[in-house]
Amino acid sequence: MVDPARLKMWLNKYQNPDATYRDITNAVNHYQGLQPQQETYTFVDGTTMDLVNLTGTIPVTYKGSVYNIPICIWLIDTHPKNAPICYVKPTPDMSVKVSMYVDQNGKIYLPYLHDWIPNASDLIGLIQVMVVTFGEQPPVFAKPKNDMMHMPKPSYGAPYPMQTPPYPPSTGFTGGYPPPYPPNTGNSFPTSFPPYPNTPFPPFPPTSNFGSSIPEKGPIGTGTIRDEHIRESLLTAIEEKLVRRMKEQFLQNQAELQTLKRTQDELKQGKTKLDALLIKLEKEQKDLDKNITLLKDKEQELNTAIEKIGNQESIDVDDAVTTTAPLYKQLLNAFAEEAAHEDAIYYMGEALRCGVIDLDIFLKQVRTLSRKQFMLRALMQKCRQKAGLAI
Structure with a gap:
């Protein structure tokens, strides 16, 4: 090691x-x-x-x-x-x-x-x-x-x-x-290998690679190429050619198989996306059904309330805004009066713009209304403070 x-x-x-x-x-x-x-x-x-x-x-x-x-x-x-x-x-x-x-x-x-x-x-x-x-x-x-x-x-x-x-x-x-x-250089293997261990070869088979017996013709080791040698060489060349074709066919089939595998992977990915989309649509469908049911319930409540109001007697607006204490009544009256003064000042300005009144009358009336409006606002602030309301 x-x-x-x-x-x-x-x-x-x-x-x-x-x-x-x-x-x-x-x-x-x-x-x-x-x-x-x-x-x-x-x-x-x-x-x-x-x-x-x-x-x-x-x-x-x-x-x-x-x-x-x-x-x-x-x-x-x-x-x-x-x-x-x-x-x-x-x-x-x-x-x-x-x-x-x-x-x-x-x-x-x-x-x-x-x-x-x-x-x-x-x-x-x-x-x-x-x-x-x-x-x-x-x-x-x-x-x-x-x-x-x-x-x-x-x-x-x-x-x-x-x-x-x-x-x-x-x-x-x-x-x-x-x-x-290097690959495909065609060089022969080097002869500097260490000797392989001295273990006996298995016996040579009695037949060649193609099943025919090899006849013993002529003396062995004379260096003469015999007919069976040529025949074996030709058979080897044919075998190598067939192997090359098989290899080419194998590589072609393997490439086609890889293409089909990639297509299968893409289809699986598409199926996964479609399944996720289907699950999302089913969830949205459930949410939509739930909202529709909720809206129908609210619609039924509104129809019931409308029917109930329709069966009641008419309500006097003035009675509906009646205050519960004198302080709140004073605050309400001051607010209403201040709003009236605000409207009066607005319409005085419109009268001046249209030439209905002159500037002296406008200034005199605006000073009077503004003074009263200021006093009303101060009164409302005191009332809100006394009642504990936000100022």
Whole structure:
């Protein structure tokens, strides 16, 4: 296990160093065949960056036996926001088995990587998907030693496809693979891998990948390309073409599925909004019904009051305003007289404006009315003060 302080130092330039550190620690604790290290990764455009990777093996069960598959997982500096870049790293005596999940360069393609969810997907989940997927379609197969030493490769670069189970389990793998070459560069794998543990291969199957027996024609190891070699190479080319088409169809179907999923999410959001709107309308309908009932009750009360008033005798206005005490009567009379003086002054002004009276008469009468109005207002103030009313 790498020193935690060194790992944290490697992650200093990452955008989410704490989350990346936790993800790496959890992964290596569950899969002890993987070890973190920092190396330089070269991207397709030629740019380089010092990145942390997990290199080693993961245990894969194939046909009842457990095999250790060598892989390398590169964590880009935005991890865990973006998916890592993964490769199968075969040793020199192994070959990549091209499938819809692994290309000829060993790069791994999985739905889990394609549908990577920031802050939800993690390395443990990714490795578990690899274990299940490689248990059904092994990403590597062992090269026969004689063919590996003497057999020339076909002109178009496809390896001789002796289909065997994946590489056997290791007994002491310690990692140390060099970083992968950039994607799609076409370079061959380096030959500086440490030797894989000396564990025997499972026996080679008696038939090829297509079920036909391979006849033994001519001496083995002569360097001569036999008819069955050409046939196997052609079958491999056809298989790779079919795999590419299947992969294209798979990606197309996956894109259509994502479109349908987005449409489904939008429909669900629309349904949620409509449900909320319906609940709001139902509440407003209940409030409206309640207000209508309340208004009907008030209308009934008003009709009852109108009918009751209509059955009563007429009321004398003067009797209706009779005061209960002499002080209140004095206050009422002073208020009425002051209001009369106010009206008189107003109409005196109108008479002057219309020329009915001259200015001397207007001034004389206004002084007299104003003096009386002042005395009445002073009387009203005293009465209100005596009665304890607001002044």
